[in-house]
Amino acid sequence: MPAHAHDQLCDVDIQTESLSHMNQASGTGGMEGDGQTAGSNLTAIRVTVADHPGVLSQVCSLLARRAFQAEAVFSLPAKDGSRTIWLLMSSDARLEQLSRQLTKLCDVQAVEFREEGRKLLETLNGIL
């Protein structure tokens, strides 16, 4: 057995690799290059879901198990009986993947990237 074969190997973080691939592939990285503050390197996502007890846990559980860190989560009922969940996410390249995973949840009706949502959530943060 060539004992050296594995000595040179280290565990490669596939997660990190796929990040850079997704970045090239989807181009969703928020690299505007206009000297942004850390606060503006965030993306707001509006998720419209069927409303029932447990739906918020479904969305948050997905974030946790797919290793996404939400900066803010804001949930409120919508007029038509659905629910709106705002997610403020750091603008990393995996957001397209996050959007696809969210879309797979049965209770999710729409996933939208919304620029105005970011300011809204930041204002909210200031008030609270």
Place this chain on the structure above:
Amino acid sequence: MCAMIRMTGAEIIVRLLERQGVAVVAGIPGGANLPLYDALSHSPIRHVLARHEQGAGFIAQGMARTTGRPAVCLATSGPGATNLLTAIADAKLDSVPLVCITGQVPRGLLGTDAFQEVDTYGLAVPITKHAWLVRSAAELLTIIPEAFRLASSGRPGPVLIDVPKDVQQEYAEFAHWPEPGLPEPSSAPIAKDLERAAALIDAARRPAMILGGGVIASGASELAVQLAERCAMPTSMTLMGLGAMSADHPLCLGMLGMHGARCTNTILHECDLLLAVGMRFDDRATGVASRFCPEAEIIHIDIDASEIGKIKPASVGLATDAAQALQSLLDMTQRRPRVGWQHRVRQIRQADAGLEEPATDMRTPRGILANLAEQLPEDAIIVTDVGQHQMWTAMHYPFRRPRSLLTSGGLGTMGFGLPTAIGAALAKPEARVVLVTGDGSLQMNLQELATAAEEGVNITIVLMDNASLGLVRQQQDLFFDSRNYASIYRRGVDFCQVARGFGMRAANLHEARDPYAALSRVLCGTGPCLIRARVDSSDHVLPMVPPGAANTETIVPQPRMKEEAHARACA
């Protein structure tokens, strides 16, 4: 005007299962699902009483993996539900359609830490396509058909319905029955993407194809073979895809990845176009993803859009049903012989010839598998557990048909095999079902021997007994300086005696004067039986790509290694 129908929640569930065409369910009753079981006692549905809820989950998996249709398992609240979870998680990772129905404490006790209360819904969310906590009997009329629709639509998978006991007992009135839930057709592939894919294939000089479990789920095996022939694409399969192309086909490269043949991984390494169909670039298949098929443009067909680009960026992604996409590509691509590439493929394969000598000795795993392959009909169903025996089976058994291998791929669940084999035999009583297992795996759901004997299912258990956790031991040998800690059973088990105790026939292969004849005897009999073969515990599954390495960094069998192994065995 039609009269209203008045029924309890439990009766509604059972009637809806009947209307879905469910003929067999597996499960275990308990306090919180007794109303459901009482309703089931009046139904023509056959109930198979498992000995552990995980067994019930895998029996259902065996039926679902054999037929492709959703299968049902039942459990009570609390430990009943938690015992199911492993089988559900296994179904999620291998995209197996399951409908799990669990009892729950009455609504008024929810959230009070009542006896046998656990947050089944919350536990199920991350390992199902969807989960419901039913809050009224009337809701069942929409939830049950929806559960079957979801489990079988798109990428199949498990769903769970948690039904409080008082919902099972509550009456609901309704005018008519809902339609059974059926799989939804997938959206058609986008024409522009198909054109780009066809152009890439036509332009490729060294195209190759990988077929995954999605090809089998979609029933696209025949189309995949035709496309491989049309475009002269050597074709490999993931563990879940084995059987999609017959092992006898000249273009078939067998399994790729960690325990793929070296030549298979080399050919994929050299391809300039990879057509990946119904597979998800699992790390056991790709090795280090960035160094997998480094020169290839990738066309990725998968019904689950979130798989496209998840691990490897695709030049063209087709988020659609494999059969639809392959049919279109058959119509749009040019027939080309690619003589140069075929020559190169032959060359690579020849370099590997003679790496391993042919095996017929019945005292070795490969010899047993060769004899099984010789004796079993083409439509036999092979079920495996998880470990060395599983990889040897995947590498050496010539799978010729889709759904002829049932194995735990994504979750790698030891204990999968026995109950899954029972489920396969229930779904296809006329088929010959053979479970190839190891002593480590068999002991993880050993209690289901009682279920097999009670149901009298036609399964043959071929037990490769090395008195150890062979794949763990192998990794310790290779990567932990042979410190075989906690991987060897210090006390042997008389498995034949155990099997007989459960009420089934059993034989020791090495005690038989003619092992070949002994094997054919157990393969011809009816009812369950176990044949135990003692195998060398120092055997390694080779070739092997170490975890975290690229697929080109293969450990291959070497004469020196064999001698060392032999010396160890003798010592």
